[in-house]
Amino acid sequence: ATPIPRTLTMTIYGDMDLSIIREKPNIRKPVKTYSKPENKIDDVIKFIKKEIKLGNQIFWVCPLIEESKKLDHSSAVKKSEYLNKLFPNQVFLLHGKTSTEEKEMVLNKFLKNEFKILVSTTIIEVGIDFPNANVIIIENANKFGLSQLHQLRGRVGRGSKESSCILMFKSNLSDNAKKRISILKDSNDGFKISEEDMKLRGFGDILGFKQSGIKNFKLADPVHNHDLFILAEKEIKRIENNNEDISKFKPLIKLYDRADIINDIA
Template structure:
């Protein structure tokens, strides 16, 4: 659930159904936090994962470089990883034409690309059951509901899945708490309650 759902339930005319189990066959998602200083180590592990046939989402908070905010954009991350992964890497974001987005998603789902660099455009409505790794860059910039939704793009098949929350030091108190909650639980109700605090 998202915080809005919880608010509607508490103050509106809406009942709650609580699902406490994952659909049959789904594995837990192992969530880890990693400082951006260890990016090279992560990229090395991604090479191994791609060689092993795994599919990886890599989420960036921006489409393109911004003068106001110093964060890695999807276009810049794609450009930095393309020399390492060649044709096995794709890009999708909200400013692309619909046909280009559809083609990027089709190629990823079909396994023609193994890494999909994206913005939050893939947050909902995307189902690639054999995607097993989610990397969220600058995870400290996202809210709990968004982090939970993004993490939910993996762990949809029968293989174990991982979510890597990449963050830039130093973290503030709120960001530290958010990332801790994401490491500790996959329970959407607990995450929604924490998000309302």
């Protein structure tokens, strides 16, 4: 599972009970993640040809259905046409405008291994399980968030075979995009990735609906003071369990009220 930053924050710092399952099924192996600039697409094609010869299947994800004059992003339609020329009769297309009947037909054919490459938008992000698909290529990976990239990567590695995820990107990456790609290459841990996502784009509202964005805290915030929040939560539970007289903690409330002055001094 892929916790989004706000959900992770709520489970760690909110008054919630939770169960954490960190282990994957024994047969599953970690997905190996690589990055490639888009001008190295020939290397990716060679890799795909090798995987197809081994009997494997491939997801190819694009951010757009069709080309846009406003956005310099890869489109699923154009990529499907390109790949069909290289792999005749082995490529099918799936996106949000695909009818329910056609979608079911395409997915059933893919499940039966009747074709090798499924070109898609992020419509495949959740709810599908194809053990024989062990490669996913994500174009314009720098345009996706960490949690979404991890969710997409989770479409492969669901069988006993070794699986690969290739993150393709355009040149001139922003610092944040470089960090996201580096984090994905280094880890398959959904919790760690969500924590890094929280550091990069915030967690939104704890008492509201916004799921991202950095919030201002008077004395500390969950992103930079994780250990302090855990310690504070333990202390609160200890005080409650021991039925301690909370009046002795009034100086802390006064301290909280003077937080702006404290931060100016610090």
